[in-house]
Amino acid sequence: MASTKSVSRGQGQNAVAAAAYRAGDKLLDEDKEHGKTHDYEKRSGVLSADIILPTALAGGDIGRSELWNMAERNETRKNSRVAREWLIALPHELSEQDRKVLAHDFARTLADRYQVIADCAIHVPTAKEIERGASPLNFHAHILLTTRTATIDDDGKIYLTKDKADSEISDDDRRKKGLPRMSAEIKTVRELWEHTANKVLEAKGHHLIDSRSYKSQGIDLVPQIKMGKDATHMERKGIPTEKGRFNREIIQSNELVWNKHLNDNQKTNAKADRTIADLRESKLFIVPAVPKPNFKERKVSDVDLARAYDTANRLKNIKLDREKAQQAEQERLRQKQIADAAQKKQEQLEQEKREQQQRREQIRERIAMETRQFNQHYKQLAQQLIKFDKPHLQKIDPNSEFGKHLVAIVAADTLMRELTRYQRDPSTTKHQRELAEIQYERLGNTLIAQSQSALDSSKSTRQSMTQKEYTAALKGVFDAMVPEHKQNLTQTQQERLQSVSSALNDHSYDINRSRSRGLGFQI
Template identity: 45%
Template sequence: MAIYHCSTKTVNRSSGRTAVASSAYRAGEKLEDERTGLTHDFTRKDGVAHSEILSNLDIEIDRGELWNLAEKTENRKDARTAREWVIALPDELDADQRKDLAKEFATALVDRYGVIADLAIHEPSKGGNDKNHHAHIMLTTRKAELDPDNKLILTTKADIELSNTKRKSLDMSTTQEEIKAIRTKWADLANHALEKAGHSEKIDHRSYADQNNGLQATIHEGTKVTQLRRQGINTEISRFNDNVTQHNAKHLNQQQQQKESVLQRGLNRVDQGFEQWQKNQESKRLELERQAEIQRQQKLEHQQAERANRKASQDLDQGGMSL
């Protein structure tokens, strides 16, 4: 059964994350962070089925140059340097169909906000049966343009990054409503792809309470039953329908939790792997600094010893000459 998942989060310096490191990890590439001086090498990472940069600009965009530019454009210590969308790709589709669907959604985001998208499609874990095909789509938080020399520049903040106060002054909906619209867009695109591929399965961005689609059919309540309900009088039909509603709500809730748990486990492995890599990188950096300090001290001690030896030799030579 197709799983609905469409969530968004941001890459913030305040949380210790960088857009360069995040992109390298999701795309399984080796990127150098010019701002921090660190090199992030994830070329041995498994499970990256496809990665691609998408934009409306008629130039070829290098992944490393893009995210280093995103980092350089922001001056604040707590700056937001990227926004990420994570979507679950229907297992009912084949690899090419999933790629086309992910690209279509990423392109829709590019068109909507005038930004650049960095798409990475991940496969389910090896040996697993969770079928959690999913995609990470990193967006620049600023609009992308070309300067007079046809070079890439990032300009003003994208609409979705504006505060609700600013959005209200521009007669825009709230950020929450904007995100809801994107989630609806994803459901529409995914359902169209499923239908085009000949599948009857559908996903729905709404909560199950909003969908009101019971797993067990209820009995039609005629005018008399409805009138009695309004008077607070239960009938055999109304009691049956109430029980069905409760049963379906419980079943759907358990089903949704199970599906989300499967997907979340896969996504958690991505985040945990990245966090562990960051810890390892920090340990390596501290060890390199310690070794460099030891070498510096040894070199300093060696230089001091050489100066002492030269001075002692000079003193002996001067003493011999005075005799």
């Protein structure tokens, strides 16, 4: 067995905790917000745990706590992969030291292949696990690899770079680098483990292992299904499970098929032996004698073999049906997830729409309230009495035609001044300033129109003294209000106001000039 999986934050996992558990060590997670101590020193079954550096970092040194805290710090995303684990089954035929050397050699092979640092922990089955039904031959190694490449500086300090290891990049990035897909890479690593282990097994005279599936080897055996922790726990307690019964039937069927496979191989080997013997006797081909394997042939009747094949086919069909059912269930769950996501998105859109509508209603209510407040304030301003503070204005009859125009001018000027103060008030809202600006522009039009009317009224007066008083009063008002409002009016209003002001000045000049000539004639 040689399998791999990632240690991911997205699954709630942590590199420091994973390393502490596999090594049976006590490590402090140095994260400021979620850091804590992971203490597994009392864990049994850990034969050894060692940091394995790539060959390029030979001579360097780094502690387990420093390494995996660095691995955590170098990953910033909340769903980052913080480590990769390879789990390998160590041959029980080897000695404890040979298993350790083999595991370390393979760990260094992975470290060199990806230029990462490995943390290799070798586990042995404990007496408690064996009592619960675990195999006493379950020797295995957990090899944790960093997800980023490692290097060493001039001071001999080891650190992890920002570069992802080739085992952690996407298939698209692997293709850009001329590498095969990750699924092919996993198959290659399994073959590496096969070759690494077989060198030791062959040197020690043991049977070799094969990383290929039964189907790839041409052996008609049915793989057992995965039990899972719940079914395994129940079986160890002596409680039969459906998965356990299914696997027991597979074992019985495979035993018969395997014996038939060995029997066929034995017949093939015997035929080859006879051919070699004939060649040796005829001296046409000299082949050194080899020791014959100690194979005890087990007779398998045709009935047993047929029953085994029937059972195997039945189990294959059952397994195929289960796989189809699982695929159908996965597809159902996928469709349900899509439907749930679509429904959730629709609900979010409806909620956003309701919230948007609610905000619009609130804005409308606020604007309506601010409008009412402005109208009430403006109404109060408009109801105030208009006072003529200047002496020359007090001589004007407010009920005369000119007086009415002058009253309207002074009223507009007063309201415009009040609106200017109202706009500058910090408590005035933006909408109320806009309303005041609109009303200010309307009053500006009124002021200009009444000024033109007052000027026309003054010109139409027959009595020269009255005309002079009207003109002086109008000019006095103009001189006081034009500088106040000139910059606040629109460009068009400014031009109109300037036109009235020029006409008023010309009329005032004409009156004074005419009076001067009249005085000179009398003298």
